[in-house]
Amino acid sequence: MRNTEQKSVILEVLQTHKDHPTADQIYSEVRERLPRISLGTVYRNLEKMSQAGVILKLELGGGQKRFDPTPSDHAHFRCVICSAVEDLPEDLRIDLPELSTLDNSKRVVLGNTLEYYGYCEKCAAERQLN
Amino acid sequence: MRNTEQKSVILEVLQTHKDHPTADQIYSEVRERLPRISLGTVYRNLEKMSQAGVILKLELGGGQKRFDPTPSDHAHFRCVICSAVEDLPEDLRIDLPELSTLDNSKRVVLGNTLEYYGYCEKCAAERQLN
DNA sequence: TTATATGCAAAGTGTTTGCATAGCA
DNA sequence: TGCTATGCAAACACTTTGCATATAA
Numbered sequence: 397m398r399n400t401e402q403k404s405v406i407l408e409v410l411q412t413h414k415d416h417p418t419a420d421q422i423y424s425e426v427r428e429r430l431p432r433i434s435l436g437t438v439y440r441n442l443e444k445m446s447q448a449g450v451i452l453k454l455e456l457g458g459g460q461k462r463f464d465p466t467p468s469d470h471a472h473f474r475c476v477i478c479s480a481v482e483d484l485p486e487d488l489r490i491d492l493p494e495l496s497t498l499d500n501s502k503r504v505v506l507g508n509t510l511e512y513y514g515y516c517e518k519c520a521a522e523r524q525l526n
Numbered sequence: 527m528r529n530t531e532q533k534s535v536i537l538e539v540l541q542t543h544k545d546h547p548t549a550d551q552i553y554s555e556v557r558e559r560l561p562r563i564s565l566g567t568v569y570r571n572l573e574k575m576s577q578a579g580v581i582l583k584l585e586l587g588g589g590q591k592r593f594d595p596t597p598s599d600h601a602h603f604r605c606v607i608c609s610a611v612e613d614l615p616e617d618l619r620i621d622l623p624e625l626s627t628l629d630n631s632k633r634v635v636l637g638n639t640l641e642y643y644g645y646c647e648k649c650a651a652e653r654q655l656n
Numbered sequence: 657t658t659a660t661a662t663g664c665a666a667a668g669t670g671t672t673t674g675c676a677t678a679g680c681a
Numbered sequence: 682t683g684c685t686a687t688g689c690a691a692a693c694a695c696t697t698t699g700c701a702t703a704t705a706a
Contacts, residue, residue: 398680398685419671434688439671441686447607452643455585459696460670473633477577502651503603506644513582514636521632528660528705549696564663569696571661589671590695 397448403441405429407450407465415483416454416462449506456481456511472509475516484512527578533571535559537580537595545613546584546592579636586611586641600639605646612646 397403409425410417417425423438442463446453452464456472458479471484514520527533539555540547547555553568572593576583582594586602588609594600601614644650 400680400686402687432688434690436672436689437687443672449606449644453587453606455587457583457585473635476579476583476636502647504645504650505603505642506606508640508642510638510640512635512638514579515634517632520634530661530705532662562663564665566664566697567662573697 397444402426402430402433402437403445405433406438406441407445410451410463410465413465416456416464416481418460418462422463452507452509454509471512473512473514473516475519476513477515477519480516480518482516527574532556532560532563532567533575535563536568536571537575540581540593541595543595546586546594546611548590548592552593582637582639584639602639602641603646604641604643605649606643607645607649610646610648614642 405426406422409422409429419439419442420435422442423433423435426433426438442451442453445451446463452466454462454464456462457474458481462481473482473484474480475482535556536552539552539559549569549572550565552572553563553565556563556568572581572583575581576593582596582600584592584594584600586592587604588611592611603612603614604610605612
């Protein structure tokens with residue numbers, strides 16, 4: 397993996413985020429610094445970095461992939477109606493079993509994500525009305 | 527939600543699965559019983575049933591949504607290289623915090639999924655070679 | 657009877673890819 | 682120098698949607 401300005405700007409932009417931006421959110425922010433960068437380059441770099449374990453590619457619903465600068469444990473709540481994704485409080489995180497207990501295969505475990513799903517506050521309210 | 531033959535066949539087909547088929551896998555199996563059903567109908571019904579909490583829509587990576595007949599707790603392993611999704615042994619499941627502890631919002635929690643990610647056995651092996 | 661569901665096909669959305677050029681190592 | 686990354690645009694894969702018709706309640 398070669399070091400290019402595009403790649404480092406993408407990573408820097410991503411690291412300023414506390415949430416999980418989509419590729420085109422990243423693209424538009426990166427373009428403020430590199431106006432000629434292409435969306436394809438953004439996708440290619442995000443993909444490579446997530447394969448390298450530098451960042452995390454999340455598939456949280458809503459049709460768009462999201463990217464996380466800190467590949468650490470996370471808990472999210474996803475609404476099955478409107479696809480909204482909300483972060484859950486840190487202290488919700490539970491102690492997961494030792495990764496090695498996954499089984500005795502040769503998988504390399506980089507991390508995990510925990511996702512709750514259901515109706516968000518807004519959709520739950522609208523549901524009551526029907 | 528009206529009961530139609532299409533809907534019940536879709537649900538029946540899904541319930542024969544122990545894995546998490548994609549919409550077009552379901553479509554092709556349903557078509558053996560209802561040759562004139564359309565893909566759009568399959569999508570519409572899967573969406574409705576997942577909104578109703580009857581089934582679970584999973585976004586596990588690989589670009590395709592997957593559907594699960596039993597909206598119960600699940601643990602998966604996803605390869606960040608090849609996007610393969612593997613089921614993890616049942617006994618891996620951990621005791622999650624009481625859903626009510628999520629916070630004191632008015633969210634309705636239907637369930638949760640736990641996902642590990644990393645390199646699957648095959649991709650881990652190929653990675654060693656490089 | 658009438659509102660919801662269907663089949664069909666077209667449109668949409670997000671993502672990937674081929675190719676010629678640029679630029680890192 | 683040689684090989685990887687880029688920009689551009691076209692192609693792709695999956696999903697959603699408009700519309701006229703069919704059908705459950």
